[in-house]
Amino acid sequence: MKKELTRRDFMKGAAGVAAGAAALGVLGACSQPADGTTQAASQTAAQAGSSADEMLDEAPSSGYSWEKAPEPIPDSEIKETVEADIVIVGAGIAGVTAALRASELGAEVAVVEKASFPSSRGGHYAAYQSKAMTKANMTNDSKDEIAADWLRMCGNRCDQKLIYLFLDRSSEVMDWLDDMSGDALNIIPIQTHYVGKTYYEHIGTHVIRGSFDDNENNISAPVFFMWKKAEENGVVFHFDSAAEQLVKDGEKVSAVIVKDADGYKKYVGKKAIILATGDISGDDEMLKAYGGELGLLAEARAYTPYGMNTGDGHKMGMWAGGHMEMGPFPTMIHLIRYCSLCFGFLHVNAKGRRFMNEDTWIQAKSIQILKQAGGNEYAYSIFDSNWKKDVAEQIPLAGGQFWDNMSRLADEEWTPDSAEKIIEGALENGNAFKADSLEELAELMDVDKDDFLAAVENYNNMYDQGEDTEFHKRAELLSPIKEGPFYALKFGPSLLVVPGGLEINEKLQVVDDDREPIPGLYAIGNVSGGRYGVDYPVTINGNSHGSAMTWGYVAAENILNA
Numbered sequence: 001m002k003k004e005l006t007r008r009d010f011m012k013g014a015a016g017v018a019a020g021a022a023a024l025g026v027l028g029a030c031s032q033p034a035d036g037t038t039q040a041a042s043q044t045a046a047q048a049g050s051s052a053d054e055m056l057d058e059a060p061s062s063g064y065s066w067e068k069a070p071e072p073i074p075d076s077e078i079k080e081t082v083e084a085d086i087v088i089v090g091a092g093i094a095g096v097t098a099a100l101r102a103s104e105l106g107a108e109v110a111v112v113e114k115a116s117f118p119s120s121r122g123g124h125y126a127a128y129q130s131k132a133m134t135k136a137n138m139t140n141d142s143k144d145e146i147a148a149d150w151l152r153m154c155g156n157r158c159d160q161k162l163i164y165l166f167l168d169r170s171s172e173v174m175d176w177l178d179d180m181s182g183d184a185l186n187i188i189p190i191q192t193h194y195v196g197k198t199y200y201e202h203i204g205t206h207v208i209r210g211s212f213d214d215n216e217n218n219i220s221a222p223v224f225f226m227w228k229k230a231e232e233n234g235v236v237f238h239f240d241s242a243a244e245q246l247v248k249d250g251e252k253v254s255a256v257i258v259k260d261a262d263g264y265k266k267y268v269g270k271k272a273i274i275l276a277t278g279d280i281s282g283d284d285e286m287l288k289a290y291g292g293e294l295g296l297l298a299e300a301r302a303y304t305p306y307g308m309n310t311g312d313g314h315k316m317g318m319w320a321g322g323h324m325e326m327g328p329f330p331t332m333i334h335l336i337r338y339c340s341l342c343f344g345f346l347h348v349n350a351k352g353r354r355f356m357n358e359d360t361w362i363q364a365k366s367i368q369i370l371k372q373a374g375g376n377e378y379a380y381s382i383f384d385s386n387w388k389k390d391v392a393e394q395i396p397l398a399g400g401q402f403w404d405n406m407s408r409l410a411d412e413e414w415t416p417d418s419a420e421k422i423i424e425g426a427l428e429n430g431n432a433f434k435a436d437s438l439e440e441l442a443e444l445m446d447v448d449k450d451d452f453l454a455a456v457e458n459y460n461n462m463y464d465q466g467e468d469t470e471f472h473k474r475a476e477l478l479s480p481i482k483e484g485p486f487y488a489l490k491f492g493p494s495l496l497v498v499p500g501g502l503e504i505n506e507k508l509q510v511v512d513d514d515r516e517p518i519p520g521l522y523a524i525g526n527v528s529g530g531r532y533g534v535d536y537p538v539t540i541n542g543n544s545h546g547s548a549m550t551w552g553y554v555a556a557e558n559i560l561n562a
Contacts, residue, residue: 064289066315073245079263084110084236086559087269088276089243089256089313091118093223093545094525095276097173097552100226103233105560110267111235112258114242115305118227119278120220122496123407124190124542125206125549127174128167133189136410138203143167146202150539153199157326157533161506165554166531166547173553174206174546181225185210191408193541194361194400197474201361201400204540207407222549241265246273246316252519253320272520272559275510276552277313279303279497279526280329286311291498292328297370298495300337300377309497313527317502321518322510325529329500332536332544333366335402337492338378339426341419342402344394344477345383346459350375352447354455357471362401363535366493378492380445382456382481388416390479397476401541402491426489433488441486456481499536499544501529508555522559524551 086102088095091113102109113119127133129140140146147163178187186209193201210221212228219227231237240260247255247266255268280286281303287295303309314324335342342365349355349372356368358381370376383390395404395414405418426432433444438456442449462468463478502510502523509517510528525548540546 064285066286066311066318069319070245073257073264077264078257078266080265081268082110082265083268083270084108085269085271086110086274086556087112087256087267087272088274089113089316090276090278090525090527091115091227091237091239092276092278092525092548093120093220094548094552095274096223096226096230097549098274098276098524098556099235099237099552100230100233101176101553102556102560103230103235105556107271107556107560109230109235110269111230111237112241112243112256112267113237113239115308116239117217118219118223118237119305119308120223121303122220122542122545123207124545125174125208125222126204126540126542126546127170127206128204128540130171130174130178130187130189130204130206132174132178132187132206133204133410136189138189138410140204141202146539149200149202150537153535153537153539154330154532155534159506159530162504162530162547165506166543166550169554170546170550173550176553177208177222177226177549180229181210181222184212185221185225188407189410191410191412192399192401192404192406194398194403194538195396196359196361196398199361199364201538202540204546205542238267243277243312243316246320246521248320253521269520271562272522274552274555274559275313275317275502275521275523275527276525277311277316277527278309279499279501280309280311280314281495281498282307282309283311286314287498290324290327290329290500291331294331294333294367294370295329295495295498297376298331298333298366298493300492300494302334302336302494302496309526313523314501317510317521317523317527320510320521321512322502322521322523323513325500325503326533327500329498329529330532330534330536331498332496333363333370333493334496335362335366335491335493336496337494338431338490339422340402340406340491341422341426341489342379342381342491343383343387343391343489344398344403344473345381345387345390345479346456346481348380348382348447348452348455350378350447352380352442352445352449352452352455354459354470355379357468357473359398359473359477361538363538369493378490380447381489381491382441382487383479384481384483384486386479386483387487388419391416391419394477394479397474401538423487423489431490433490434485436484436486438481438486441488445488497526497544499526499532501527504528504530507558508551509558522555524548524555 085107088111208222241258243256243258245257344358347358435441442452463480510521510523
């Protein structure tokens with residue numbers, strides 16, 4: 001029988017452990033992952049350890065492994081003590097932003113990171129209304145309208161103050177980076193967003209481009225730039241350094257103990273410790289406890305570097321007296337497996353049957369695929385030789401990621417060039433099929449031919465009648481599948497991150513069971529909670545990246561202005 005762990009149940013256990021611990025343990029600190037919406041399909045191979053069924057059936061009879069803090073590391077094993085105003089645990093987008101902003105304000109900053117270099121991925125960064133948007137004649141909807149949509153998509157389970165923190169400060173952060181980087185970074189607002197009737201997305205997505213000769217590890221341009229700029233400002237980054245324990249001085253979190261190749265070192269944060277350690281998607285046990293079944297069903301996981309995102313900061317914060325936000329955590333699941341296109345054409349499952357209204361957003365499509373019994377890893381998008389004309393007509397009515405071009409600029413019309421290249425590549429690597437007849441296409445797809453032909457015939461009949469009587473897709477988005485050659489694009493979901501975590505207040509401080517701030521302890525990025533709930537909302541594409549940058553920037557200011 002599956003054991004359900006509620007937040008209140010865990011809080012009781014965590015509080016008991018924390019009360020008796022003088023030094024507080026963590027298994028290792030990791031990097032802050034981000035949205036990842038443009039990650040190549042080749043990076044999304046299945047990386048889950050146990051199968052979803054095994055994980056869902058197993059439940060620990062003696063509780064979860066993090067319910068008891070490890071023994072304190074004795075002072076006799078500490079080789080060196082390093083002091084700084086602020087110690088940041090994790091060198092992802094949130095941590096690097098915090099380091100740069102704090103150093104700009106005159107703070108002495110140390111960053112510890114268990115990987116060998118900063119972590120970053122994905123290509124979309126959201127801001128409410130940047131100067132780059134204004135220059136491109138892009139004007140967003142009101143903050144209140146966006147906040148209402150954000151809350152609705154999250155089941156009203158997120159912290160409204162945090163939504164407005166993003167809406168109020170994100171443009172300032174984007175403009176700060178824009179001004180600081182000069183010609184080194186090109187910050188470009190894009191047009192790609194979904195414009196459905198019942199669900200829609202707002203503008204505010206940016207791509208940030210830049211080329212650096214010494215960027216050997218393909219770190220995303222903004223993270224690489226901020227990392228190097230922070231080093232110029234005197235920030236010291238300690239890589240290959242895994243945090244293993246937090247230390248409290250009375251009620252205040254005052255230090256973190258880190259292990260590197262030389263042994264244990266103690267990093268004292270005279271003003272604060274910031275957790276920027278990423279999400280839980282690399283820890284099956286935590287996924288089971290907090291991520292819900294979806295996190296385990298999406299066995300392909302796309303976070304990088306693999307092995308980093310194991311919920312270390314979450315555990316550290318709980319041992320320090322904090323607690324997780326109300327679960328289950330939302331899952332960020334995007335259609336980046338196989339072919340990175342699906343458009344809004346007829347979708348059939350692995351058996352060749354239509355299974356959903358295709359006029360929806362990427363998270364909904366991912367979840368519907370995961371719900372398909374016996375074939376929940378992929379689906380097919382079916383269309384004919386007129387696809388270019390059909391997509392051009394549909395983009396102004398729907399669009400969005402994996403339908404539109406992923407980085408279509410504000411003043412650009414949709415063209416098929418990018419899609420043609422993706423389809424050609426997918427045909428070459430077996431993630432798409434092309435045939436002169438529907439019967440031949442069914443054979444290439446390895447689906448039930450009768451079911452597939454019936455699905456296409458029914459779809460064509462509904463197009464002729466001008467009404468989708470099966471799933472009620474908007475009639476203007478129906479398109480015929482009648483003129484060969486015919487195509488099938490294989491696409492599927494991959495888990496990017498599980499963006500939920502420690503409950504924080506609007507100052508980004510980790511709070512205790514009484515919702516009082518724990519002195520000296522902050523959490524930013526995906527180790528922090530409150531941004532989302534139930535589902536990851538692409539209210540503005542790239543808001544996970546955008547809020548990670550904003551949280552890092554604001555946390556640095558809050559600490560130094562306290």
